[in-house]
Amino acid sequence: MKANPYIEISGRKIGQDFPPLVIAEIGINHEGSLAVAKEMVDAAHRAGAEMVKHQTHIVEDEMSKAAKSVIPGNADVSIYDIMERCALNEADELELKNYVESKGMIFISTPFSRAAAERLKSFDVPAYKIGSGECNNYPLLDHIAQFGKPVIMSTGMNTIESVRKAVNVFKSHNTPLALLHTTNLYPTPSHLVRFGAMMELHEAFPDHVFGLSDHTLNNNACLGAVALGASILERHFTDHMGRKGPDIVCSMDKKACKDLVNSSQEVWSMRGGTKAPAKEEKVTIDFAFATVCSIKNIKAGDELTMDNIWVKRPGTGKILAEYFNDVLGKVALKDIEEGEQLDYSDFK
Secondary structure (H helix, E strand, O other): OOOOOEEEEOOEEEEOOOOOEEEEEEEOOOOOOHHHHHHHHHHHHHHOOOEEEEEEOOHHHHOOHHHHHOOOOOOOOOHHHHHHHHOOOHHHHHHHHHHHHHOOOEEEEEEOOHHHHHHHHHHOOOOEEEOHHHOOOHHHHHHHHOOOOOEEEEOOOOOHHHHHHHHHHHHHOOOOEEEEEEOOOOOOOHHHOOHHHHHHHHHHOOOOEEEEEEOOOOOHHHHHHHHOOOOEEEEEEOOOOOOOOOOHHHEEOHHHHHHHHHHHHHHHHHOOOOOOOOHHHHHHHHHHOOEEEEOOOEOOOOEOOOOOEEEEOOOOOOOEHHHHHHHOOOEEOOOEOOOOEOOHHHEO
């Protein structure tokens, strides 16, 4: 039997044989404030998150001037203005990385440009996150793939064909890769989560770890994904919902994150198994199953019929109810009192 795929980041093995990894994406919810970012890291640590994800924006290398006239669906100013306002400079981002690691958590980030990727390379980050918007940015993917570090890639807004091109880029460099299904609406309505698409992704790339990067308003999508085999769960994160960051609306706070960590591990523990009695069920089988019993006094030589035998609890007798019809018509070899569990030695 083929082993399940896994990747490893900073010693943390990630795959179906290991508890799901919850990624708390601070992203740009800090609005450019290192102090706020650290408060969010503190909250993520208290919630039990193992990994914090940032977004690395070096705006002049990331966007052309045309971006100054593009306004996202969840904003009223241009994407250029948002990123310029929210980006951390290199010194602050390095301090944030060191702060995350000082808490015993893993720091990763999404580079949105070649310069951003180079910055993260200089930080010696243990892995890279690729956002859905960069999934088909094959020149950037090829640049990052050459770093030799694991990659977690979101695949929202892409088809299996375009994802396959990205997978092949990483395959050509032997880059460890995990794939996340995503819907890029902020927030995502439940009917657009599309678990079917996630499973289609998994079926198309069975040799890769898969998961969900979720933008709904609660943990249900992530927990459903775990039940279907997801190994990575990513949600935007904030220390409290009163913040004004651009992704707060679809973020989890400390309580929701803690619930996700605990509940995802619980759902993960429910996966697998085969449709057969668990050995721990024996104690219930003993009283819940029925076995063949006498319902009247039976004399030696009497025929066993519907009139003198039936099936009753408990399941501790020798002849289970499923074999009742096999006993009908047999002849008793000895006297059997009413209410006795029958044994094969009682008849011929």
